[in-house]
Structure formats: structure tokens, C-alpha cells
Amino acid sequence: MREVLRFLGALLLGLLLVGGVVGLALFLLLQGEEALAREFLELARAKAPLLLFVAFLFALVLGALLHPLFLGYLAATRALGQEAEILLANPGHRLPLRGPLELQALGRLVQRLAEEKAALEKEVEAKVEEAKALLERERGVLSALIAHLPQGVVLANPKGQVVLYNPPARRLLGEGLGAGKSLFGLLDRGLLAHALRLPSERFLTQGRGELLSLQAVPLKEEGSLLLILEAAREEKGVDEATLHRLKDKLSGLKALVELWEKEAPKEALSLAQAAKEAAEDLAKLIRALEPPPRAAEVLAEDLLPLLAEALERELGVHPGFTLGETARGLLVRADTYALSQGLAATLQDAEEVLLQAEAQDRLLRLSLLFPHPAPEAHPSLLEAVERAGGGLWREESRLHLLLPAQEAPRIPAPSGPPPRAEVFDLSLLQVPEELEEAPIDGLLYTAFDLETTGLDPEKDAIIALGGVHLLGSQVLRQEVYEALVDPGRPIPKASTEVHGLTWEMLKGKPRLEEVLPSFRAFLQDTVLLAHNGAFDMAFLKRAGIHQPPLVDTLLLAHLLFPDLKDHALERLAERFGVPVLGRHTALGDALMTAEVFARMVPLLKGRGFRTLGEVLRACERLPLARLQY
Amino acid sequence: MRILVVDDEESILVPLEFLLRKAGHEVALAKTGEEALGFLAKSPFDLVVLDLMLPGMDGFAVLERLPQGPTKPKVLVLTARGREADQAKALALGAAAFMAKPFGIGDLLAQVERLLEGK
Numbered sequence: 001m002r003e004v005l006r007f008l009g010a011l012l013l014g015l016l017l018v019g020g021v022v023g024l025a026l027f028l029l030l031q032g033e034e035a036l037a038r039e040f041l042e043l044a045r046a047k048a049p050l051l052l053f054v055a056f057l058f059a060l061v062l063g064a065l066l067h068p069l070f071l072g073y074l075a076a077t078r079a080l081g082q083e084a085e086i087l088l089a090n091p092g093h094r095l096p097l098r099g100p101l102e103l104q105a106l107g108r109l110v111q112r113l114a115e116e117k118a119a120l121e122k123e124v125e126a127k128v129e130e131a132k133a134l135l136e137r138e139r140g141v142l143s144a145l146i147a148h149l150p151q152g153v154v155l156a157n158p159k160g161q162v163v164l165y166n167p168p169a170r171r172l173l174g175e176g177l178g179a180g181k182s183l184f185g186l187l188d189r190g191l192l193a194h195a196l197r198l199p200s201e202r203f204l205t206q207g208r209g210e211l212l213s214l215q216a217v218p219l220k221e222e223g224s225l226l227l228i229l230e231a232a233r234e235e236k237g238v239d240e241a242t243l244h245r246l247k248d249k250l251s252g253l254k255a256l257v258e259l260w261e262k263e264a265p266k267e268a269l270s271l272a273q274a275a276k277e278a279a280e281d282l283a284k285l286i287r288a289l290e291p292p293p294r295a296a297e298v299l300a301e302d303l304l305p306l307l308a309e310a311l312e313r314e315l316g317v318h319p320g321f322t323l324g325e326t327a328r329g330l331l332v333r334a335d336t337y338a339l340s341q342g343l344a345a346t347l348q349d350a351e352e353v354l355l356q357a358e359a360q361d362r363l364l365r366l367s368l369l370f371p372h373p374a375p376e377a378h379p380s381l382l383e384a385v386e387r388a389g390g391g392l393w394r395e396e397s398r399l400h401l402l403l404p405a406q407e408a409p410r411i412p413a414p415s416g417p418p419p420r421a422e423v424f425d426l427s428l429l430q431v432p433e434e435l436e437e438a439p440i441d442g443l444l445y446t447a448f449d450l451e452t453t454g455l456d457p458e459k460d461a462i463i464a465l466g467g468v469h470l471l472g473s474q475v476l477r478q479e480v481y482e483a484l485v486d487p488g489r490p491i492p493k494a495s496t497e498v499h500g501l502t503w504e505m506l507k508g509k510p511r512l513e514e515v516l517p518s519f520r521a522f523l524q525d526t527v528l529l530a531h532n533g534a535f536d537m538a539f540l541k542r543a544g545i546h547q548p549p550l551v552d553t554l555l556l557a558h559l560l561f562p563d564l565k566d567h568a569l570e571r572l573a574e575r576f577g578v579p580v581l582g583r584h585t586a587l588g589d590a591l592m593t594a595e596v597f598a599r600m601v602p603l604l605k606g607r608g609f610r611t612l613g614e615v616l617r618a619c620e621r622l623p624l625a626r627l628q629y
Numbered sequence: 630m631r632i633l634v635v636d637d638e639e640s641i642l643v644p645l646e647f648l649l650r651k652a653g654h655e656v657a658l659a660k661t662g663e664e665a666l667g668f669l670a671k672s673p674f675d676l677v678v679l680d681l682m683l684p685g686m687d688g689f690a691v692l693e694r695l696p697q698g699p700t701k702p703k704v705l706v707l708t709a710r711g712r713e714a715d716q717a718k719a720l721a722l723g724a725a726a727f728m729a730k731p732f733g734i735g736d737l738l739a740q741v742e743r744l745l746e747g748k
């Protein structure tokens with residue numbers, strides 16, 4: 001209906017426009033020509049039927065022109081738009097193809113786009129489903145794993161609300177433990193704060209009915225915390241009181257026997273001597289008995305700030321502390337939490353205190369300095385010090401604590417991210433019956449490198465082995481192998497210049513035959529990967545390891561960049577933006593080879609290489625591959 | 630010389646008494662810290678052989694309460710608590726020497742004589 005009105009409107013407008021223009025033209029033409037105008041009017045009046053016929057004809061033609069435009073194109077376009085809208089709700093809807101050809105073509109295009117969109121949506125949906133299923137499976141495995149752990153495990157968010165826990169955790173902490181509930185209702189907030197500062201240590205605390213050993217690990221990335229709980233086991237071994245009774249009794253007996261031996265009449269002398277020897281042996285045995293320490297160890301540098309923090313938290317005092325140079329690096333035996341609680345109880349009324357730590361033989365002397373006579377030690381402090389195997393006494397305005405300590409082994413703290421179990425996407429790993437059919441990015445590889453005393457596999461010996469695993473193009477940096485080997489002979493200067501290893505440095509290292517079993521185990525079930533690997537393979541073969549196939553990054557470089565000149569490992573590393581570190585150490589080169597290969601994989605796939613077999617065959621065709629060592 | 634032996638273990642008191650008497654000393658025996666302090670309050674001793682683990686008041690407490698001044702006896706701590714912390718604490722509290730149980734009577738006698746030499 002709207003189209004009809006618009007059509008009539010347009011027709012009228014057209015007629016008015018043309019009529020107006022003709023009228024205006026005549027009016028302008030005939031202005032000032034009155035005779036001519038009169039004559040023209042006469043003529044028009046005489047030929048009025050003819051003029052009207054022409055005007056009608058013109059209106060008809062204009063109508064015929066405008067009709068399809070308004071009643072065909074416009075209506076059909078509007079209808080197409082509305083039909084297309086249905087597609088949004090029902091992607092299966094078929095558009096009726098009506099109207100002019102151009103519009104029909106447009107309709108077909110819209111239909112195709114809609115179909116493609118539907119297909120795409122389906123695909124995305126399938127992918128999402130697949131990912132969900134995978135996630136569900138992994139979650140299943142993870143929760144089964146956590147559920148079967150003998151330890152209690154609780155994961156809580158930064159607010160202390162429980163996100164996840166396993167049955168042992170519930171057994172240990174009781175029914176108060178539940179998803180979404182706060183941990184602080186179950187465990188002492190101070191203890192948790194304290195334990196989080198020493199994530200590798202275990203602390204004793206009261207659980208539901210039994211004593212718990214608790215370990216709290218902050219998960220930095222997530223800001224949440226992980227608790228590992230276990231029922232505190234009674235330490236095995238002799239307890240201290242029994243041991244002391246034993247030593248007391250034995251001392252008496254031994255002294256008696258020794259005296260008797262001195263005083264014994266001649267005929268009993270041999271008996272007395274035997275008794276003395278037995279007592280001597282027994283004393284030796286008992287001296288060797290040590291009650292097991294009942295506290296963990298903590299670095300002196302960590303202990304003082306921890307105690308100061310605890311005092312601040314518990315009492316609101318701000319103790320200063322000084323750590324003597326000699327005390328630095330001492331590993332102190334102490335249950336830091338029990339100690340801090342004991343100190344807090346002792347310092348209830350103290351307003352000011354200074355902590356001073358010094359090394360004293362194999363002890364840490366921790367002195368508390370007060371501006372007044374030192375307070376009496378609280379029983380809980382005595383117990384904490386006693387449990388640690390230490391001692392405590394007052395001396396006017398000082399309270400001295402002695403805690404067993406030893407020099408910390410000089411092992412540099414492990415750098416890098418905190419430990420976590422690696423979870424691998426094993427769906428990446430696709431090893432069909434035929435190894436050669438496996439996709440190149442779906443295999444487990446070992447990138448490896450050897451350092452040798454020279455270049456001749458027949459005469460020279462292996463002195464270093466390094467390797468790292470790759471899953472497809474993912475370098476598994478935590479799965480590395482490194483071994484140095486004593487070649488049992490001097491190393492020529494020329495090769496020392498390459499790898500920096502001399503025989504002196506390697507004396508005392510294991511022999512190759514001692515190292516090989518573990519290296520073989522490291523290589524097992526993986527595809528070997530090396531740079532200029534024919535050389536290394538020749539050495540390995542001589543050592544009895546023959547494990548084809550070999551993927552060689554040198555050959556791959558020739559395959560990928562046939563026109564580039566230098567394919568040395570460093571050049572490749574530079575080319576791929578791999579940092580060059582530890583060059584010419586076996587592990588350093590193995591890691592570099594792995595990283596280079598990881599970056600070659602997408603290029604190889606881009607060139608159409610899909611399976612290991614295709615890559616190996618292409619490499620075999622390279623002239624370089626015919627080189628033999 | 631006058632020696633006070635403080636130990637709750639009868640089997641130690643007996644041989645020590647015998648040994649020290651034989652070496653020519655005057656020996657008194659106490660089985661608790663309180664008893665020992667009682668002896669010390671009555672008359673001065675040159676040496677106290679002191680066990681650390683005593684029923685009631687322990688050896689450390691006895692050390693802290695010893696008579697001061699010229700009559701202060703030397704103290705030889707003889708204990709089954711042979712830990713370094715105990716030794717350091719005993720020495721810090723004024724003990725002159727420290728021996729861990731089990732001990733040999735020869736060593737003990739030598740140690741006693743060494744301590745008494747200074748007197």
C-alpha cells in the first residue's frame with residue numbers, strides 16, 4: 001500500500017515537474033510576443049484533444065517507468081530485508097528469490113553468508129564443547145589425584161575462603177571445613193600468616209582432636225594459598241627423658257664397675273675387667289644415641305624479622321633487632337611459630353625490647369634486651385626452646401636464648417619461579433604405529449649435544465653429555481640431562497679451547513659406562529634431535545647407543561634457507577632470536593638446539609611438511625645429508 | 630677439700646662418694662637442689678659436682694642461687710644433658726666445668742683435681 005502511494009506521489013511529482021518546465025519555457029519564450037502568444041493559444045485550443053492525448057501518453061510512459069521501481073525494486077528490497085532478518089532467528093530459513101535479478105543475486109549472497117555463519121557457529125560450538133570436555137577430564141584427573149593424596153590439601157582464596165579441599169583435609173580439620181567457608185575459623189590467623197612466610201616448613205597446630213603438621217604455600221600468581229596438612233606423627237626414636245635416665249643409670253653402673261675393677265681382689269680381676277669393657281662399649285653406644293630434633297631449621301636472617309613481625313602482630317610492640325655478622329648464614333633449629341608465641345607470652349607487659357643475635361660455637365645466642373629487669377620466661381617459651389634442644393636463662397635486663405645452629409650449606413637459593421608440577425597437554429602427543437606418520441609437532445624429542453676430546457669418533461672420547469626434552473615445539477626446560485665424564489686421558493689443547501674442559505677438571509667424575517645407562521633412559525621413547533647430529537650420533541653409536549631416526553637442525557636449516565650461507569648453531573639462534581647462553585657446554589648447546597628447532601616447526605609446517613617422515617625424507621635428499629662421520 | 634655431690638641417682642652418688650673420699654676429700658651428698666642449697670647455706674664447699682636434672686629445683690636453678698662472694702664454690706656440672714646449649718648455659722650461669730654422662734672416673738677425678746688446684 002505504501003508503495004502504491006509513493007508511486008502515485010512520484011508520478012504526480014514527475015508530471016508536475018515536466019508540465020511546469022514546459023509551461024515556464026513557453027512563458028519565457030512568448031513574453032513580449034503578444035501576437036505570437038495569442039496565435040499559440042489559438043492553436044492550442046484548436047488542437048486541445050491532441051495535446052491532451054500527448055500529455056496522457058507522457059503520463060503513461062512515466063507511470064510505466066516508475067512502476068517497477070517503486071512496486072518492484074523497493075517492495076522486493078524491503079521484503080528481502082525482512083526475510084533476511086528471519087535468518088538471524090532461524091539460520092535454516094530459505095530466502096524466497098523474487099523480484100529483479102540483481103536482488104535475487106543479493107538474496108543468494110545473503111543466504112550463503114548466513115549458511116557460512118551457521119557452519120562457523122557450529123564449529124565454534126563443537127570446539128568449545130571439546131575444550132570443555134578436555135577441561136572436565138583434566139579436572140577429573142586432578143581432583144582424583146587430590147582426593148587420593150594421603151595429605152590433606154586445602155586451596156583458599158586471598159580472603160581465606162576455601163575453594164577446594166580433599167577428604168583427608170576434612171578429616172583433619174573437621175566439619176567446619178567447607179567450600180566458601182573461611183579458614184580463619186579453623187586455624188589460627190597468626191599461624192597462617194607466619195607459615196606463609198616460610199612456605200617450605202611445617203608447623204604444629206591443633207586440629208580437630210589431634211595435633212596437625214601444617215604447611216602453607218602462597219600461590220603468588222593467584223594471590224591464594226595452599227595448605228598441606230598431615231596428622232603430626234610421633235617422632236620415632238628414643239625420647240629425651242628416657243635417654244637421660246638411661247645415661248644416668250649407665251653412668252652409675254659404669255662408675256661402679258670402674259671402681260670395682262680398681263678394688264677387685266686378684267682372683268676376680270678378670271671378671272671386673274670384662275665388666276668394665278662391657279660398660280665402656282655400652283657407654284659408646286649410648287653416647288651415639290641422639291633424640292631426634294623436633295623442630296625444623298630456619299636461616300638466622302629469616303628468624304629475626306619473623307620473630308619481630310610476630311611480636312608486632314601479637315603485642316603491637318616494634319622490637320628492633322640486630323644480627324651479628326657471625327650469625328649470618330646460620331641455620332637455626334627452632335619451631336619458629338612456637339618460639340614466637342612463647343616470646344609473645346613472655347613479653348606480655350614489655351613495651352620495649354631489642355633482639356640481638358650472635359653466633360656462639362654451634363649455637364645461636366638470641367638475647368632480648370630490656371630497659372628494665374628481664375621478665376620471667378613463659379612456660380610456652382621454655383617448652384619451645386627445650387623442644388628445639390636449646391637453653392634459656394635470665395641475666396638482669398637480658399633474657400638469653402641459645403638455639404642449636406649450624407652453618408647453612410652454601411647452596412645458592414634456586415632462582416626462578418616457585419616449584420609447581422608441570423601439566424602437559426598430552427593430547428599433543430600423537431604417536432601412531434608408524435613413527436614416520438606422526439605429525440612433527442606431535443612428538444617427544446630429545447635435543448642433545450656432546451663435548452668430546454676431539455673430532456674422531458674412533459679415537460676420541462665423550463667428556464660431556466647434555467640433553468633436554470621437547471614436546472612438539474614446547475621445550476620442557478625442567479626435563480634436562482647433564483653429565484660430565486672422566487675420559488681417563490688428557491684432553492688436547494685444541495678441544496679444551498672449544499669447551500673449556502681439562503682433564504684435571506674431570507678427574508673424579510664418573511666414567512662414560514657409568515653415565516650411559518641414565519643417558520639411555522633419558523633418550524628412550526623420544527626422537528633424537530641435534531645440530532650437525534651425524535657427528536654426535538657417530539660417538540653415541542660407538543658407545544653403544546643407536547636410536548634412529550635423527551632430526552638434524554643443520555639439515556633443517558639447509559632445507560628452510562637454502563640460499564643463506566652460515567648455518568652454525570649460533571647464527572641460527574641469532575636468526576630466530578634465541579638467546580645464546582652457555583655456548584659449548586653440552587647442555588647449553590642442547591637447549592639452544594631445542595629452541596631453534598621449536599622455532600623451525602611452524603616454518604616447516606608452512607612449507608607443507610606435515611609428518612616426521614616427510615621432513616626426514618626431504619632432509620635425506622639434501623646433498624649435505626650424504627656426509628658420513 | 631670439701632666437695633658436695635648433687636645427684637638424684639643413687640648409683641652415681643655411691644661410687645663418687647667412694648672415689649672422692651679415697652682421693653682424700655671430705656664429701657657431702659645431696660639428692661635434690663633444695664637439699665644442696667641447704668648444705669651450701671650451712672657451710673662453705675670448695676667444689677660442687679652438680680647434676681642438671683634434679684627433681685623439683687633443677688641444676689640450673691641451683692647454679693643461679695649459689696652463695697656469692699669468697700665462699701662461692703666452684704661447680705663441675707655432670708649431666709646426661711650433654712647438649713651444647715646446656716653446656717653454654719651452665720658456663721654462662723657460672724659453672725667452672727662441664728662433663729657429659731656417661732663419664733670415666735679417671736677423667737672425673739682429673740677434672741676435680743684441676744678445679745681444686747686453683748683453690
